[in-house]
Amino acid sequence: MTVQDIRSFNRFYTNVIGALDYGRHLYAPYTLTESRVLYELAHAPHTDAADLRGQLHLDAGYLSRILNRFEQDGLIERGPSEKDPRRRRISLTGAGRETAARLDERARETVGALLAGVAPADRPRLAEAMRTVRTILGDGDRAPRPEDVLLREPGPGDLGWIVQRNAALYAAEYGWNTDYEGLVARIVADFAEDHDPHLERAWIAELDGRPAGCVMCVRDDAPGTARLRLLLVEPDARGLGIGDRLVTAVVDFARGVGYRDLTLWTNDVLSAARGLYQRHGFVLVAEKPHRSFGHDLIGQDWRLALHSTPE
Structure with a gap:
């Protein structure tokens, strides 16, 4: 050069x-x-x-x-x-x-x-080229900051990424087997095939041109109730407030479209996520032992009252 x-x-x-x-x-x-x-x-x-x-x-x-x-x-x-x-x-x-x-x-x-x-197939190549320039010229040594994170709707391939990263991350961190991957795949497939964009939505947290987190808001079986699902933050992107922003996005969306309550199901071993839900006002309403994903777990139901009536 x-x-x-x-x-x-x-x-x-x-x-x-x-x-x-x-x-x-x-x-x-x-x-x-x-x-x-x-x-x-x-x-x-x-x-x-x-x-x-x-x-x-x-x-x-x-x-x-x-x-x-x-x-x-x-x-x-x-x-x-x-x-x-x-x-x-x-x-x-x-x-x-x-x-x-x-x-x-x-x-x-x-x-x-x-x-x-820019053609979708060329965007990853463009993002990688930009990262290369930043790294070689010095900016790549800078630690990522919260403002570097972008929340956006899923693009082509992102729903598949949600399945793959949930399966890989929970296997690595908690030893969960492929039963969990099957559960996530069904949730994502249902969303992809039949969701109401006015009442249901998914978010991708993007950092330096790559997905670094995700979450979904879908309708629950109970009338007037939405469900938060598949919250995930990549390990190397933690500490930037991504989880907080994703949960805030779901709460604001659910309240904005008129849901009365927001619920979620998690397990007691996910302590960091439970702390995040508590900070947003979710209340633990039920616990039940179960055998899933190759482990004995305690499932938990959490609920947040949104104080509005859905249309």
Whole structure:
């Protein structure tokens, strides 16, 4: 590789970015750098100015002018730093969070439109190429952050991934046999063949272009009740709040479409998941010993009252 190769690629990619922001609507009324500062503030609510300057490699005077503009526009508030009283903490106001969310949504829609022109079969190759560039040039050494995680609907192959990863992960961590894989396969097949998209949904948590977690919300047999199923987070993606975001997505969806209750079935050995359910307000309503997946287990039924009546 030569210097010219890199410069050629830079010109190509700059043209791509320019095409994405054709007409300069993507970040308006802010610049790309200002939008990046807003993004960092939205994902790190207790950031100091010095931290921002280091993260974004910005000149102190330039960053100060950006923050002054944000303060004039009512987007930020400044106060004493919790880390060091000599520093100033910066946090977004309600208007600032709304502005950051609007800019983020525009960016997602625009990049989504770009990806729509990429053949599904080519997307894994594109993601791998991007990871390779990041790794070789140094960014790949950075630990993943919660904001790197994207929740999305399943795409081609993702439902098969849910079956495969549930089977492999529970076999590795709990020694469960193929009976569990059969159960997961039936759940996923039922969802794929006959689900109501208005009342049932699945989510994939994506990290660095690969699935890192999943969950489903499906109708239960009891009227007005939804069921949370197949919550999973990959071991190397734990600690990023993915499980919390997936459960929150199910709770918000179930409440939003009008379910009265949300239920789930789990086993007592899944202590981390049970703690997560408790934090979201689920209550244990029944326990029963059973022999499944090659082990003696204690099954548990949990319920969350959503306080609404389904239509």
